[in-house]
Amino acid sequence: MKINYNLLWVEDNKGWYSTTKELFEDLMEDLGFKLNCKNCKTLNEVNEEIQKNNLKPYDLFLIDFTLAGSPDGDQIINLIRSNEENPILTDILFYSTDVQSVKDSMSEYGLEGVYTSHRKDVERKFELVVNTTIKKIQEVNSMRGLIMSETSDLDDLMLTIIQKLLSSEIKNSIEEYIMREIISTSEKNHSNCTSQTKEINEKIKDSRIFTTLHKAKCINKLFKEKKIGVDKFFEGYNQHIISTRNIFAHVKEVINDQGNSVLISHMTGQEEIFNEERCIAIRKKLIEYRNILESINNDVDSIIKINA
Incomplete structure (x- = not known):
C-alpha cells in the first residue's frame, strides 16, 4: 500500500507529454496521491522495462497507439499481454487520433482491461480510469x-x-x-x-x-x-x-x-x-x-x- 500512483506512459512527443503530465499531477494531487511517471518513447524502452521488473510497480499504463517511427500499437499490446506464464494484467489506456484502430486491435487480440480514448479527450478519460483503479484502495x-x-x-x-x-x-x-x-x-x-x-x-x-x-x-x-x-x-x-x-x-x-x-x-x-x-x-x-x-x-x- 502506498501514497504514490505509478504511471508507465509511452509517449514520444516531449512537449505534449510535459504539458499534459502537469495536468495529471494536479488531478492526482486533488485525489490525495503523488503521481510518479516513467516515460518510455519506444517499444524497445517498454521491453527494457518489462525485462527489469515485468511492469509490476505500475498502477496504470498510458500508451500512445501511434508512436512516430515505432511499430503499430497492437505490437505494444501483444508485448505487454503475451506472457502467459507471468501475465501483466494492469489496466491500459490507449489513446490515438484513430480510435477505431485501437478497438480493432483489442478485438483481434481479445484483450481485457484496456480502455481507449481519442487523443484530444485523454485528460477526461484518464480521470475516469484513475477513479476506477483507485476504488480498490478506498476500503x-x-x-x-x-x-x-x-x-x-x-x-x-x-x-x-x-x-x-x-x-x-x-x-x-x-x-x-x-x-x-x-x-x-x-x-x-x-x-x-x-x-x-x-x-x-x-x-x-x-x-x-x-x-x-x-x-x-x-x-x-x-x-x-x-x-x-x-x-x-x-x-x-x-x-x-x-x-x-x-x-x-x-x-x-x-x-x-x-x-x-x-x-x-x-x-x-x-x-x-x-x-x-x-x-x-x-x-x-x-x-x-x-x-x-x-x-x-x-x-x-x-x-x-x-x-x-
Missing part, C-alpha cells in the same frame, strides 16, 4: 495498511533527521532534550533510558522509550533552534498523523443503518465516518508531512555540510 482495511506503512516510513525519516542532528553543531542541546524526553516517558523504563552503557544513537532506536511523539517533538525543537522546518510541527503532526494512525490501529469496521462503512473505536466507542473524502484528506496529509520531512532532511544535510 477501510486497505486504508489502514496505507496509513500504517506511511507513518512507519515517516517515523524512519524523522529518526534519520535526528541521527544527523546528533552529529551536528546542535548535538549537545538535542541530546539533552532527548534525554529529558525519554526519561519522562516511564518510570518502568527509567533504568534503560539512563543507562550509561547505551549510546544516545542506540537509545533513539528503541521505540519503547523514544516514541513517535518524541521524534516529532525533536523535529519541533529543530525549528526552535535553527528555524528549519515549520513552526508547531509537533502540534500538526500529532493531530493529523499520529491521531489518525491511532484511530485506524484500534477500530473495527461496521456497516451502519444507512449502508455506509464506519469505524468504531475500541477505546472510545465513538463512530468514525469513513468515505472517499476522508480517504483523500488522509492521503493529502501524509503527502504534506512527507514533503515537510524530506525538505527538513535536505536542509539538515546542508547545515552539516557547511559546518563540516
Whole structure:
C-alpha cells in the first residue's frame, strides 16, 4: 500500500507529454496521491522495462497507439499481454487520433482491461480510469495498511533527521532534550533510558522509550533552534498523523443503518465516518508531512555540510 500512483506512459512527443503530465499531477494531487511517471518513447524502452521488473510497480499504463517511427500499437499490446506464464494484467489506456484502430486491435487480440480514448479527450478519460483503479484502495482495511506503512516510513525519516542532528553543531542541546524526553516517558523504563552503557544513537532506536511523539517533538525543537522546518510541527503532526494512525490501529469496521462503512473505536466507542473524502484528506496529509520531512532532511544535510 502506498501514497504514490505509478504511471508507465509511452509517449514520444516531449512537449505534449510535459504539458499534459502537469495536468495529471494536479488531478492526482486533488485525489490525495503523488503521481510518479516513467516515460518510455519506444517499444524497445517498454521491453527494457518489462525485462527489469515485468511492469509490476505500475498502477496504470498510458500508451500512445501511434508512436512516430515505432511499430503499430497492437505490437505494444501483444508485448505487454503475451506472457502467459507471468501475465501483466494492469489496466491500459490507449489513446490515438484513430480510435477505431485501437478497438480493432483489442478485438483481434481479445484483450481485457484496456480502455481507449481519442487523443484530444485523454485528460477526461484518464480521470475516469484513475477513479476506477483507485476504488480498490478506498476500503477501510486497505486504508489502514496505507496509513500504517506511511507513518512507519515517516517515523524512519524523522529518526534519520535526528541521527544527523546528533552529529551536528546542535548535538549537545538535542541530546539533552532527548534525554529529558525519554526519561519522562516511564518510570518502568527509567533504568534503560539512563543507562550509561547505551549510546544516545542506540537509545533513539528503541521505540519503547523514544516514541513517535518524541521524534516529532525533536523535529519541533529543530525549528526552535535553527528555524528549519515549520513552526508547531509537533502540534500538526500529532493531530493529523499520529491521531489518525491511532484511530485506524484500534477500530473495527461496521456497516451502519444507512449502508455506509464506519469505524468504531475500541477505546472510545465513538463512530468514525469513513468515505472517499476522508480517504483523500488522509492521503493529502501524509503527502504534506512527507514533503515537510524530506525538505527538513535536505536542509539538515546542508547545515552539516557547511559546518563540516
